[in-house]
Amino acid sequence: MRIFQMQRYSAIALLFFLTIHMIVVHYPPFHIDFDRILERMDNPLWKLIDILFLFAVLVHALTGSYMVLTDVERFNRIKRVLAGAAIVLGLWAMYYGTMTILAFSPPT
Amino acid sequence: MFDFLSFGKTPEMIKKRKTAFVRVQRFNPDEDEKPYIQEFEVPMTPETTVLDALQYVKTELDGSLTFRKSCRHAICGSCAMNVNGSNDLVCHRNLPESLDKTGVVTIKPLPYLPVIKDLVVDRTSFWEQYKRVKPWLVPPEDAPEKEFRVSPEEVAAINSAETCIMCGACYSSCQVIAMGKDYIGPHALLKSFLRVMDPRDTIPGERLDISGGEDGAYRCHTIFNCIDACPKNLNPTEAIETLRKLAQRRIAFEEERAERQKTLTEAAD
């Protein structure tokens, strides 16, 4: 799949996830603390949604960054390196984020 | 600076004023270090075009002013320049209507392209991209004795793309081109669209590979500068959107084309 399509489809996914995220997280009251987050992140459904959200946002961010860079002629020559870097960074962030979400359990 | 000439005058009165101040960007790489603006005073009538003004400057005031021109009625595409910040053909641009309230019009070469001299730009990359999309039709091998039957609707769909005069106004207004010359560009994508949509063409798949590839339609950021700049009121953005959609369903499209070509020599219903 082309970078452009990856970005477009992840954008559509983000419209969905981001709306949920904004409503759930930032709808009043605005104060965020450990307990509130704790409560939500314990729920397996939320874990799934968060992982998907994380995936969409990473794809969108990294493809976007890639396109920002490769639109400039100078960077176009090192396209492969940039793409590789984006994939590595993406995999690492995905791993880190997923672990955060999955491994999390309320401290006893 | 306070402008006495236009103080208290209505736009109509200024329009009727007898002279215009033409500011032209000059640059001769052999002599000048960097471009500079030179101002000329040019007489005018309500019908004077910007090209007339440049021509007046060249013949009467400074013969070294250099610009391209040929047909003078907006069909050859030589004289695309940047007038008051937007690209246009100077031959069909009315001078009195281009003046600001102090009677000044500013003419610069097409932006983002290397300047050869004064208002003449180097369109090499423009033509390279044009060649890259294979602008020629590759018709079916077994040509009929008479014409291929193409319906008026099919002609209407591509008609506007065929009227592109390759002036470069869209190309040099494109922000993506400004960032990198490896983008195919609106002019060539429009040409590619013309050929892809032509029912007589046998290699739409190959074309979509090029125009739907890395440097093609997907690098367009829908900025619409090309539509705004086009002096012939064409719509490259729409063509690019169509190419994107077709590139996504390339196989199916190729099959449709092959199917269509079986009936290319038969009369439409």
Place this chain on the structure above:
Amino acid sequence: MAHNEITHDVIIVGAGLAGTWAAMVAAREGVSDIGVLSKIHPLRSHSGAAQGGIAASLSNTRPVAGTGPRGPLEEVPPGAEASDSWELHMFDTIKGSDWLGDQDAIEVMVKDATEIVYEYEHMGCVFSRTDDGRINQRRFGGHSAPRACFAADWTGHVLLHTVHEQALRYDVKFYSEWYCMDLIMEEGICRGVVAMDVLTGELYTMRAKAVVFGTGGYGRAFAITSNAFANTGDGVAIAYNAGVPLMDMEFVQFHPTGLYRHGILMSEACRGEGGYLLNSQGDRFMNTYAPEKMELAPRDLVSRSEQTEINEGRGVMGDGQGIYLDLRHLGRDKILERLPQVREIAINFVGVDPIDAPVPIQPTAHYSMGGIPTTLDGQVLADADGALVEGFFAAGECACVSVHGANRLGTNSLLDASVFGRRTGYAVVDFIRNGAQLHPVSGDPAAENRARINDLLSRDGDENVEHIAQELKWTMTNNCGVFRDGERLQLALEEIKDLQKRFRHARTMDKGSRFNTDLLTTIEVDHLLQFSEVMVAGAIARTESRGAHSRTDFVKRDDENWLKHTMAHKPMVYEDEDAGPRLSYKGVDIDWEKYPPQERTY
């Protein structure tokens, strides 16, 4: 190889329809070493400005039965009898040419017409179509059937792009913005050209086995003209200076519908689609001059009718020099579909929308029938007896195969350029295949031309080149225009002589070498001055009225004395400097059985 020397098998000068066709055909047939020179980018060539159509007797449309010659058109149903034929096209062309066209050439052209239109179609040209998918055809002046195949009103543009694209497909090498300065002729053999790379100002000796000229017309010798700035007849002047004769130079067509004061073309398709011409009293005056064909009479006749109306005080606009072209009754939809470019031009340049108001127009210099004489295969003739110049070909408007004779019919120019461009392409292929040689060049032609340029650049007189050009153009428009007479022609000749002298004191303002368009203008004006003299000299000698050459002191056509082509040679060096061109005459190819000269009425 000397410095600044380039060699090709074939060098083609001019990248309009004729030149590109020749290049494309040659490349397609396998002659790969081709260089095409153009002083502007190939796609800027003036062929692209042609609007109305290209003629071919396809019989795709016909007038609805019983509606008369100006009624609506319908498709010819499959199986129905053909409504048009090449014989009819041939007769129309001969009659249009006032019998000065060579009939063998006309026959070749009209027979090739259908083939070439189909070839265009197969190459991807986007023609306007009939409902059942055939190429649509419209009426045109002087044609007795709807014969003009068209793509809205930018036919030339579409054809030019199509051929150019195909030339790119076959990898033709284009030298864009290279100006051809001179023809290298030694011992009557053409050995190449001298060209300037405009970008750097550098001169190159370009040697070739064959040189093809497709340099276009010389309509820029007139003040009111439909021609582009580039149409300065360089090729014609260069050939003339190299000792090649020029044929029928006095015949210049005036298009009846040039935009008032601008001269920009309002396509004949306006009248082909049914537009009216009106004088200041609102009369369709063509009633008086061509009751049968009305506005669709040939161009010379319509132009003369307009000029007569203007001269008799029935013109429109402030100075009474205009005529109205009325399209309002065609309706908005038809104008937008069939004449979009014409509408755009009228709005842009005179601020009139043809949908709402009549457009002011006037006759404008449009097409040069004369030029470099050639055979049917584009081979250039060295004299009236038919001797050939080896290795030198010409096609298109700069050439004179003489298919147009004294007056060209609308849509026949695209046909002429395409058909004879293609034929020349094939002829060049044969010429190369049959062992053409790269002849040696003695001396250094590039250096000689460098000296000429240096001379032009060093002049510091107080004459402005463009002023000289303007004076010449107005002299030509006023004295060698739609109507001519001996006295005024003589006046024009003296004026030209005078201007030629003044030109020697003219200065170029730009002294640089990079993209020096000022220098190019100077050279072009030099060329204008040279062939204008030939035009006027030919016109003075021809004491008759024929086609576009209309003399008020000799109003009748004189077949007994003047059914022949004018051939003008440059005077030899040892002759008097002021001696005009040497005129000789060449017979016209006429089939006395089938197409004998008759009276020409419409």
Place this chain on the structure above:
Amino acid sequence: MYRSTGFISFFLRRLTGVALVIYLFMHMWVIGSVNQGPGVFDSRLNMVQTPFFKLAEVALLAAVVYHAFDGIRLLIIHYTGITDNRRSMFYAVFAIAALLTVAGGVPILLFMFE
């Protein structure tokens, strides 16, 4: 430089895009500490709840909203092929983004002074 509404919209899209990428990784850094216990998490969270970051949060909101609606505009153009109303669509996106930023930004700031 060829200035036009299209260019401004494109420039802002890129600018907000890059800003959001930077934010994303910062955000992950903060939230990622959740497994290191409430102490670390709260300290990191407190760090980003200073007035400066509250202001930055309004900017973030503006960026997200603009970027999202500009994206919606592109989707509309892609799937409907509308190009005639391009200018009004630009302005509509600017207006909606501004409106939502104010609507969301004011409570954020008010909350800050509570």
